[in-house]
Amino acid sequence: MQNEIDLTLKSDFIEQIKNGYPLISKECVEDWSTITQEGSILRLIDKKKNFIAKGYYGLQNKGQSWVLSRKADEAIDTDFFKHKIKAALAYRKDFFANEQTTAFRVLNGEGDGIGGLSIDYFEGYYLFTWYSIGIYELKEMILEAFKQSVDFKGIYQKKRFDTKGRYLDDNNDFVCGKEAPRPLHVKENGAKFAIYLDDGAMVGVFLDQRDVRKAIRDKYAKDKTVLNTFSYTGAFSVFAALGGAKSTTSVDLAKRSLPKTKEQFSINNIDLEKQNIVVEDVFLYFKYAVRKKLLFDMVVVDPPSFARSKKHTFSASKDYVKLLKEVIQITNSGGIIVASTNAANFSMMTFRGFIDKAFKELKIKYKVQESYSLPKDFRVAEKFKESDYLKVVFVQRVK
Structure with a gap:
């Protein structure tokens, strides 16, 4: 101790x-x-x-x-962390029983009583993400507690604690057990994702958007033309295509988004002929779409909270209204905009205010269909609502 x-x-x-x-x-x-x-x-x-x-x-x-x-006589030791881990696993027992979803969060920082740490499950493998040197210094106790509590195939880790808040890449992602296949195929509501546990800061899919992807597939995508901006590996596009979309267009600045998105389509047996993948600055693509008079039935806009390219700097708190105005202008009358942000520095009420302002400045009417925050596995501390960072609103541009 x-x-x-x-x-x-x-x-x-x-x-x-x-x-x-x-x-x-x-x-x-x-x-x-x-x-x-x-x-x-x-x-x-x-x-x-x-x-x-x-x-x-x-x-x-x-x-x-x-x-x-908050107990004076409680030691912070292996047994302490074992209790926290077992409680976190018990809270998610329904996820472990769901054969259609094999990727989810099993410990969500302060929501499960260990701020600064998250643990994700991927088809029998576990990924630890350490958000400070401080929690990493407690690693041996935490890992021992985990090993005593869980049957696992292998354990991986990500270190997100260098001085500038960026991912610390030291080629040390594999921790113990058996190494995962590359790629590792996981399921989400019956669809497949190819993920890589040892390939940089991100593995290939953001688990917090699970419920949003399901809604797109099950309720909104059928017979629609879909534009997915800031598309990363195309997860929203995959679910739109599986939901019967007429076509999808995925736009992201990163060159690797092209092969990564193709891979996700391929493992789901989706016809690539109906999918358009564009490697381009999203803001330049908007200008192209306006110039070519392109309109879409659904536009997904899920930018990083802060991003910088050669020609643009984007901050969600300052620039989301401007971004939405670009999106509205290339959305068909009656079409759906899936407006999303993971920025933690403003509330859902403020975010809805951004949406209202964008439509009012363009003098266009809209209707909110539904909204989403973090799914159940991303447990939020009752007294720390700031950590409920995800805000997603389905908005219809009224005819």
Whole structure:
């Protein structure tokens, strides 16, 4: 068991932490100078030395430290993490029983009581993502707890904790067990994805959009022409095609999006002749579409929260209205826009305000069909709603 270091909370933040808020930011603490090493276990106290909570020191963009326990006598050790992992697995027992979906999240950071760590399941393989040096310093305890709790084929990891918040690529993704096939085929609601557990920061599919993809396939895609912007490996396009779309067009700036998207179509036996894959800056493609008078029955727009190309810089909080106005102009009357963002720095209410502003500035009417946030496996802490970052709204351009 590690030594615990006392840290005094400012009085303004004590009730918030007592009531379940899991994040300790820089301004919460009287003096950080006694803490020098990430991974240190912290004993959070008030000015009278009364115990408040325990956490660990791990710097990431959200804050300085995550609360792990509110029990003074609870040790932060292998048994502690074993309890958290088993509880997380039990919460997702229905996912393990679903043969049509073999890729999902099994531990979602602070939502499951371990801020700074996520664990994803892929057809018997598990992927750990460490979001700070601090949580990585606790790796041996966490991995031992996991090994004692779970039957697995293999374990992989991603390190997302360098000083600029980018992925730390040290060619050390495989941890133990058996190495996964390349690609590893997983299922999502009966469809297939080819993923790569050891090929950079991302594996080939974003699991948090599962419910949105299903809605596109089951309710919206039939006989539609579909444009998928910022398409990555074409997951939305795959589900649109499986839902009977007349055609799909996938647009992404990354050159690797072309072979990756073709691969996803191929393993689902989708006719490539009806699928158009464009390697292009999305904003330049909008101009091309307007020039060629192209209109689509459905447009999916799911940009990164921040992106930079040679000619454009995009910030969701500043530029989403402008982006939507471009999208609206190439959407057929009566067509559907799937507006999505993973930006955590504004609410669903604010996001709906962006949508309203874009349509009003163009003097075009719209109707909201439905909206989505994170699926069940991406468990959100009750007292930390900021972590419910995903916002997706299906909007119809009214005829």
